Amino acid sequence: MTQGEENFTRLTRGGVQPAGHSSLRRANLSLVLRHLRNHGSSSRADIAEATGLHRATVSNLMAELLDRRLVREVGIEHAGAVGRPRRAVALDGSHIGVLGLEINVDYVAVHGTDLGGRVLVERRVGFDAMGSGPNQSLRELGRVARTAIDELVLAGTRPAGIGVGVPGLVDVGHGVVALAPNLGWHDVPLASWLSIALGNLGVPVTVDNDANLAALAEYTAGVAAGTPDMVYLTGEVGVGGGIIVDGRLLRGADGFSGEVGHLPVDPGGHRCGCGRNGCWETKVGLAALVRMATPDQAYGLGAVPVLGPEERVAEIACGLAEGDPLMIAAVAEVGRWLGLGGSILVNLFNPRVIVVGGYFATLAQWLLPFAQAELEHLVVAGPAARCRFVASDLGFGAASLGAANVVINQLIDDPLAIGSAPSVRPAHSSPGPDRPLIDPDLISP
CATH class of the missing domain: 1.10.10.10 (Winged helix-like DNA-binding domain superfamily/Winged helix DNA-binding domain)
Known part of the structure; x- marks a missing residue:
């Protein structure tokens, strides 16, 4: 191990x-x-x-x-x-199940395992969370969770814990999403809502930042597993960071560290979902690449059906392989900005490796040479810093995998609590389409 x-x-x-x-x-x-x-x-x-x-x-x-x-x-x-x-x-624990969920701009992901790590559910569902608002998004999250729970039950496992990753600032202790700019969420009590919606389970719900969860997954079983000083970058519409220093996840005084996508790098640049201009993610997020490489499919145009990140990136990868000059220029531009932001992180934290996930990893062969060259040019310590970009092999499911791993560790921390939750039947009696899953008053406008 x-x-x-x-x-x-x-x-x-x-x-x-x-x-x-x-x-x-x-x-x-x-x-x-x-x-x-x-x-x-x-x-x-x-x-x-x-x-x-x-x-x-x-x-x-x-x-x-x-x-x-x-x-x-x-x-x-x-x-x-x-x-x-x-x-x-x-x-063993083959009868004990856990769920890791992630809701992001354009998809909901789920990773379900038993206590021994046997994967029972693994999927991503395309969904326009950016354009749907919190109520509809939480309804979709509940639907995906309930379907996955049914599958766990049919596989002979009893759900004992749920973890959820969200791209934004999370009050982990209370399970509240304080701010998720790209989702348009403010003060959403996600843990309590999901606990109520799935109340017949009686299991704990943990909520955390998606990049933190992905960083934990990388530290445990990724390409740079065990590296005591590392940074993980999500490669989504939003760009977040999970920072591990001396083998520990860096959370900060209020638990809000890692919002690297909102480093101000170009005050005259595009407007960010956070309301400011020129944040790093406006230069390197998937929306920025799509806007430059495939402008007719840019985010916000209301494309139907909703394209997941993998479908969007697959098209760009095909164009790059065929030598499309527009796409090559777009990736080179994103790569240079990725290296610039990476140099700021290296100057601040001196990591040994920057692991890139999501679309950064998918397009690594075209993207990372530009990023590495820019990083080495801008890092103050120069070659002495010895930091490199590496592509994750965990795909777009790193956060949901990390969420499941956190739940497993919580259960292992307290074996006496395992087995205290009530038994569960498949969710044929789950809330129907006409029954609201969430009280709108629970969510701030």
Whole structure:
């Protein structure tokens, strides 16, 4: 397993030490589960040696985890040519499901797994969230969530947690989207709404910034997994950043760090969704590239059907491969601006790598040479900074994957809470088309 998986807990857990028998038991159960998640199957003796727990303690913990169906025995391991055979165990939890969701400008994504990481649901649905307003967008998010929950239930898993990624400023503690400029959202209580809409589940809902979640996914299992100092950039209509410093996600005093797309780089430039002019995302966001490369399909023209980012980028990639001069010039322009903004991040945070996702990754072979050259030209430390752009291999689903991983880690942090949620039937009784999913008074105009 990667160093990122080893250190993931550092990014998502607090530093409170357990107190009392119940808390100590919870912490020890979590320690065993996390070891199995990071290292795969192990014998009880190996777990005791790796965790520092007494063998008798591990045996007692294992009995409880087996009873809760969170681990399973997978066979016999032999400790060399001499020695007693050891019965190995592995993380199970095939009956426990989690959902990671993302709502963005032009799509809703979902990533559903069981506790062991088996992928059960994976899709993106084209949807014009930018032009739909919060009520309709939240209705669509609820519809996608309910459909995915049905699939988890039919696969034999019981949903135990939901994570949602949103492109904007998020009050993580309260699950409120304070501001999502490109969606037109202000003070939307997303966690409480989704909990109410899916109330028969009785499971926690976590909301976070999409770039932060994607950065966590990259740190755990991406192309630069385990790199202690890195920046992740979303390549969407909006551009966000997840910043990891010394192996920890940088959130800032109020949890609003990473809004790199709103770095002011050209005061005389295009108007941004945030209301200001010349933000970085107006130069490098997907909307900027589409406007230059395929102006007849620019965002805001009301194209029907709604094109997802992959369809838009696929057309541009075909044009680049065929040598279309307009598209080549557009990508070169975006690449240079990407390098300029990247140099600001390198000067501020000195990361070892800038991982680019979304459309940046899809067009990496054309885009990144321009970006890297500009970055190296503008970074104050020059070659000493040793930072490079690399393309993510997680695709447009990085945020929903990260959201699911955060939920899994929350469950592993508290194994005693797993199994307390009520059972769920497929959602044939979910709110119908004439029943509002959200009270409009919950959302500020």
